[in-house]
Amino acid sequence: SAVISQKPSRDICQRGTSLTIQCQVDSQVTMMFWYRQQPGQSLTLIATANQGSEATYESGFVIDKFPISRPNLTFSTLTVSNMSPEDSSIYLCSVTLSGLAVYNEQFFGPGTRLTVL
Amino acid sequence: KQEVTQIPAALSVPEGENLVLNCSFTDSAIYNLQWFRQDPGKGLTSLLLIQSSQREQTSGRLNASLDKSSGRSTLYIAASQPGDSATYLCAVNPTGTASKLTFGTGTRLQVTL
Numbered sequence: 001s002a003v004i005s006q007k008p009s010r011d012i013c014q015r016g017t018s019l020t021i022q023c024q025v026d027s028q029v030t031m032m033f034w035y036r037q038q039p040g041q042s043l044t045l046i047a048t049a050n051q052g053s054e055a056t057y058e059s060g061f062v063i064d065k066f067p068i069s070r071p072n073l074t075f076s077t078l079t080v081s082n083m084s085p086e087d088s089s090i091y092l093c094s095v096t097l098s099g100l101a102v103y104n105e106q107f108f109g110p111g112t113r114l115t116v117l
Numbered sequence: 118k119q120e121v122t123q124i125p126a127a128l129s130v131p132e133g134e135n136l137v138l139n140c141s142f143t144d145s146a147i148y149n150l151q152w153f154r155q156d157p158g159k160g161l162t163s164l165l166l167i168q169s170s171q172r173e174q175t176s177g178r179l180n181a182s183l184d185k186s187s188g189r190s191t192l193y194i195a196a197s198q199p200g201d202s203a204t205y206l207c208a209v210n211p212t213g214t215a216s217k218l219t220f221g222t223g224t225r226l227q228v229t230l
Contacts, residue, residue, distance in 0.1 A: 001163070031216050042206065042220040043161075058217075092160055096216050104216045106151060106208075108161040 002027035002097055004109035012115045018081045021112045023093035025074045030096045031104075032070060034078045037090040037111075049076040049093075083116045090114070119144045119211055121221035129227045130197055138192040138224045140207035145185050148210045151218065152181050152192050155204045164205075165192070169212075197228045 003026040013019050023032070032049040047055040047068055055068035070076040080087050090111045096104050120143045130136055140150070149168045153161040165174045165181040167190065173182040180193040190207055204225045208218040 004160075006160075033217070042222050043208075043218075044220075045217055048217065090158070094161075094218075104149065104210060105163060105166045106210075106216060106218060107163055108153070110160040111158075113158060 001107050002029075002095065004093065004095060004107060006091075006093060006109040006112050008112060009110065010113040010115075012117065013083055015084050015116055017083055018079055019083065019114060020077050020079045021091055021093075023076045023078070023109055025095050027074070028098040029073050030098045032076050033094045033106075034066070034068060034076070035092045035094060035108075037092065039088065043092065046078070046091075049078075080114065083114075085116045088114055088116045119147075119209060119219045121207060121209055121219050123205075123207060123221040123224050125224060126222065127225040127227075129229060131229050132197060132199060134197050134228075135193070135195050136197055136226075138194070138205050138226070140190040140192070140221050142188045142190075142209050142219075142221075144211065145188050146212045147185060148212045150181075150183055150190050151208050151210070152179075152190075153206045153208065155206060155223075157204075161206065194226075197226075199228045199230060202227050 005024045007022045034046040035043040037043045046061045047057040049070040051070045067079045092111045094108045124139045151166045152164040167174050167183040178195040183190045204223045206223045207221045
């Protein structure tokens, strides 16, 4: 597997502000994703982070609200913009790794718990 | 649109029991299915991945089976322990969608002493 770290691990923010979450991986990554887990819910895919180009967003998620960067293979950021209390969730990055026998097994970071007041 | 359901939503068992968690999906055209464990407020730990061509996978006390034609997977936990207490999630990787997982609703397991 791999060591996947996220920063910050948690934060409490005021509505109308923005928060940038970082995801760093210590192994060779093929694909990188961002998910949201709202309280009491399962995970929903926000977008696929593409290296050096615009992310691919799922239905219901837009770049203006969730801008994503991936400047290299092992690092990505997700920004939650103009936050409202409805954005309170756990945000998780996940990756698939190169060089594994099961190449599309997905591994998750520890998550960032965001509370918006 | 793929929908993934897990039954039961919550389960409490005494230590030592064998138990089965169920996962069903509506579209049988899947590439693989992955079982995860999530501790409260934490990220996900991958437990087992079953490719669509496989029937089952085993890791220690865990055994996952897959019946793609009927849209079902089960996770069998043998000799449960209090440390197994967590939420268990299944996720399907639909064919041709580049690893974009669709998650189930989860089963919250509590193993009591």
